[in-house]
Amino acid sequence: DAGITQSPRYKITETGRQVTLMCHQTWSHSYMFWYRQDLGHGLRLIYYSAAADITDKGEVPDGYVVSRSKTENFPLTLESATRSQTSVYFCASRKQGLAKNIQYFGAGTRLSVL
């Protein structure tokens, strides 16, 4: 089924390790987003991308790196994972155009950093 998929769904890693979370969408949406969801904070934007090769920081970008060489993929890398990065990560995409366009979310990746 086409849509937006995240992998892996669950990941356990150790502090200091590099981790990459994958996000793939089949709609050719221009915009893609990475959020983290933590108790007491709700969803917070980490990075977003308006198109291939165009990325920008969100609210909480420190410790994360993104790339977007192809429209359909938007990987999120934790270069040196820390315990504070234990969270649930959601990728989302939406069409170009009006700000009110719906964002479509992936199923999420639950990351534990030990």
Added chain:
Amino acid sequence: KNEVEQSPQNLTAQEGEFITINCSYSVGISALHWLQQHPGGGIVSLFMLSSGKKKHGRLIATINIQEKHSSLHITASHPRDSAVYICAVPLSNDYKLSFGAGTTVTVRA
């Protein structure tokens, strides 16, 4: 700062009860989103509305742009409605969303 405030934070209802969740925002917006997240699940967009009212099954969303307020109503609630409901608004002239903290709804049989 939080552009979006939701209330209540938690809500427990008996099956069949009418439920209301409120969302207030402080920025001018073009539209407001209501999202649903089931326990351990992904996030689904329920409504995007810019005026008036929208209805989908037992869910009704209303918005008052002048008062910067929206409500999500669940009629004849059912245990499967148990989820976190999240309100989100686009930041002005931008494609990023600002999210409320969510309302956790539990419907008991």
